[in-house]
Amino acid sequence: MSNQSFLPMPDHNGMFGEYGGSIIPPELQKAIDEITLAYEEIRQTDVFKEELRDLLKHYVGRPSPVYHAKRLSDDAGGAQIWLKREDLNHTGAHKINHCLGEALLAKHMGKKKVIAETGAGQHGVALSAACALVGIPCEIHMGEIDIAKEHPNVVKIKILGCKLISVDRGTRTLKDAVDSAFEEYLTNPQDYLYAIGSVVGPHPFPAMVRDFQQIIGEEARKQMIERTGRLPDYAMACIGGGSNAIGLFTAFLSDESVKIIGVEPSGKGLDTPDHAATMTLGKPGALHGFKSYLLQDENGQPLPVYSIASGLDYPGVGPQHCYLKDIGRVEYTTATDDECLDAFMKLSRLEGIIPALESAHAVAAAARMAKYLPKTTNILVNLSGRGDKDADFVAEKLGL
Structure with missing residues (x-):
């Protein structure tokens, strides 16, 4: 390409x-x-x-590290999962x-x-x-x-x-x-x-x-080469509006060897109205002053959307993501609420890292995919935020 x-x-x-x-x-x-x-x-x-x-550097604490999630990778039983730790930034996210x-x-x-x-x-x-x-x-x-x-x-x-x-x-x-x-x-x-x-x-x-977010990918690209001697095989991130994802993806767009995947919330299922899978089920429309894929009714009005992760429940998506989907450079997939919660708990209990529910969607999709890939495959996931904000909500939902 x-x-x-x-x-x-x-x-x-x-x-x-x-x-x-x-x-x-x-x-x-x-x-x-x-x-x-x-x-x-x-x-x-x-x-x-x-x-x-x-x-x-001195206020946010950049560069954020790249971390090899070995126990999570072993649990998935295939590819190696690496986390770009945006959760460690001051204020807790990208x-x-x-x-x-x-x-x-x-x-x-x-x-x-x-x-x-x-x-x-x-x-x-x-x-x-x-x-x-x-x-x-x-x-x-x-x-x-x-x-x-x-x-x-x-x-x-x-x-x-x-x-x-x-x-x-x-x-x-x-x-x-x-x-x-x-x-x-x-x-x-x-x-x-x-x-x-x-x-x-x-x-x-x-x-x-x-432009402000692309520092994520610039750092991660160098860090993966330093840690593994090569670029990752996959770069993955959750998608709502798409800022953390485009921040990671931009650095790898020219690298044809790197497969890039965005993960949307399929909520309670794509066959229900309770999701926010804009790239998967939307069609071109206009919202909030720009044109993008949009979950909309027959009159072009935005549909109500839902996600367990509040940062992902938006009926539109960034226009660059739409273009990258159309030219086939980025693949967009989904993760359900249940998969998100499972990933939230697994990352917490296998690695001692409590992720944001938004980020847990990307972790879920990476773990799901990892089991079918060789152990030599490296999947880089943007862990866009930490789960302090979600801890009480998850504990109540799961009866912890």
């Missing part, structure tokens, strides 16, 4: 093939264009690059990588408030921390159901000084939190920055968040 199939992207209109773009009102486009211009200017400056590099970049951009632009949505709460915690660090007020919109499920992260968001808005309409989960946050942003786009939490939304956000 030619590198030109996927690099460079997006084009000047923010398109990844037929996906992406900026489908927003003209009056808002001016504010978004200012963000695009500011981002393109600041990302080239030595001052910004050095400040971000210093924070990633989200801090792009939140620092967005907070620094807001400071550079002189914004008076940063607004965002959160599902599982990791983006909310990370952005609250980043805004506290740079001294800008932060407002997080979160669905009522997710607030109840993710109590530990809700407390952290408040402790960090962020204003938390409970969203009680619609599904009361991530999609409606995005709607609510976007409406608040529209009240004053000149003074506010909407810090999108994934590789979704209108251009430049899918590219911007990817």
